[in-house]
Amino acid sequence: MHLEVQKPSIFRRSNGIYYLVPCINDRRIWASTGCRTKHEAMKFVLSRKERQKELTLVTLSQFTMQVLASLKVNLAPGTVALYRSALGMFNDISADLPLREYTP
DSSP: OOOOBOOOEEEEOTTSOEEEEOEETTEEOOEEOOOSSHHHHHHHHHHHHHHHHHHHHOBHHHHHHHHHHHHHHHSOHHHHHHHHHHHHHHHHHSOOOBGGGOOO
16 A cells, blocks of 8 residues: 655635645545644644654654553553553564554
8 A cells, every 4th residue: 555645735724723734645634733823833833743753763662661651650550561561562573663664
């Protein structure tokens, strides 16, 4: 399966909100910026790009450690043990690549 992604555009809809609209395989995906001015919408887009750059630097093992730390706070110890086991097995069979390299 080949993904063809075109450069996203910003549009203002009749509700006054700006939307980021990329075309993926000739299909538009509308994502709200939640902003009512074009200046704020552009700042939103730039912050989103910065976030994507950060994600390219996070590896699978770093992500696993972050997820497990979050799970310890929110879930029961037995549930955390199940997630730790599943993530550990996935880490064992896969390379420690940046998260953006993994696909479903």
